[in-house]
Amino acid sequence: MAAQTQRIEITLETLLESVDLAESIAMRIAENFGFSEEDIHKIGMSVREGVINAYNYGNQQDPRKKILMTVELGSDRMVIRVLDQGKGFNITEVPDPLAEENLLRTSGRGLFLMRAFMDEFDVRSGPGGGAELVMVKRIPSAISADAP
Amino acid sequence: MALQGTTREVNDVVIVDFSGKITLGEASSLLRRTVKDLTDSGHRKILINLDDVDYIDSSGIGELVSAYTTVRSISGELKLLNLTKRVHDLLQITRLFTVFDVQSDEAAAIRSFH
Numbered sequence: 001m002a003a004q005t006q007r008i009e010i011t012l013e014t015l016l017e018s019v020d021l022a023e024s025i026a027m028r029i030a031e032n033f034g035f036s037e038e039d040i041h042k043i044g045m046s047v048r049e050g051v052i053n054a055y056n057y058g059n060q061q062d063p064r065k066k067i068l069m070t071v072e073l074g075s076d077r078m079v080i081r082v083l084d085q086g087k088g089f090n091i092t093e094v095p096d097p098l099a100e101e102n103l104l105r106t107s108g109r110g111l112f113l114m115r116a117f118m119d120e121f122d123v124r125s126g127p128g129g130g131a132e133l134v135m136v137k138r139i140p141s142a143i144s145a146d147a148p
Numbered sequence: 149m150a151l152q153g154t155t156r157e158v159n160d161v162v163i164v165d166f167s168g169k170i171t172l173g174e175a176s177s178l179l180r181r182t183v184k185d186l187t188d189s190g191h192r193k194i195l196i197n198l199d200d201v202d203y204i205d206s207s208g209i210g211e212l213v214s215a216y217t218t219v220r221s222i223s224g225e226l227k228l229l230n231l232t233k234r235v236h237d238l239l240q241i242t243r244l245f246t247v248f249d250v251q252s253d254e255a256a257a258i259r260s261f262h
């Protein structure tokens with residue numbers, strides 16, 4: 001029988017506290033799923049950066065808006081989506097934080113870190129026009145054979 | 149653990165010993181305020197000891213960069229000491245290793261200030 005995908009949906013308030021909460025939830029799920037300590041850390045950091053992005057840039061710290069985080073657990077991967085209620089953005093217009101002229105910028109590294117820590121990363125338009133960050137971490141094949 | 153910082157002075161170098169996480173919110177604000185207070189009181193040689201900081205997010209990195217540019221703008225020097233592996237790796241992948249003077253020995257770090 002094919003393994004079923006488990007899906008968890010969490011609606012977060014646009015509050016600073018939601019950043020830690022989302023990170024903790026994602027790390028706990030990743031731990032239960034069998035990721036290594038290092039991958040759990042990377043997943044946590046990526047979710048942190050994603051929710052910071054939604055909080056600061058997407059929802060502009062507006063407490064009336066929500067952040068929707070979904071986690072899908074497949075047979076060999078964990079897919080995390082972070083959706084804000086902002087206006088969306090074009091990732092190609094985000095300055096490259098590694099460019100010499102941007103190294104001393106005090107912001108703008110979140111997207112880069114998510115891309116660096118996850119196996120796959122993309123930015124899509126959400127159903128309501130906000131930005132949806134989609135990040136994937138694949139589970140090593142040695143563990144996936146025993147995954148629930 | 150919430151970020152905590154204590155300062156001490158060796159010769160004319162101020163060493164700020166941080167412990168905890170440097171993340172968005174109060175922690176990154178503490179870093180900013182600490183460096184500002186030091187520069188406002190005339191200090192130009194600042195060594196930030198991150199031996200007990202094993203977690204930093206993009207906001208924390210931003211505050212480190214801001215601290216660096218603030219001190220540099222007053223012709224001062226800001227250096228980092230004793231990075232943990234995770235912080236080291238973050239600074240490396242963000243190319244900030246080419247910006248900061250990272251030291252691994254306190255005595256040598258103090259001597260390296262001009």
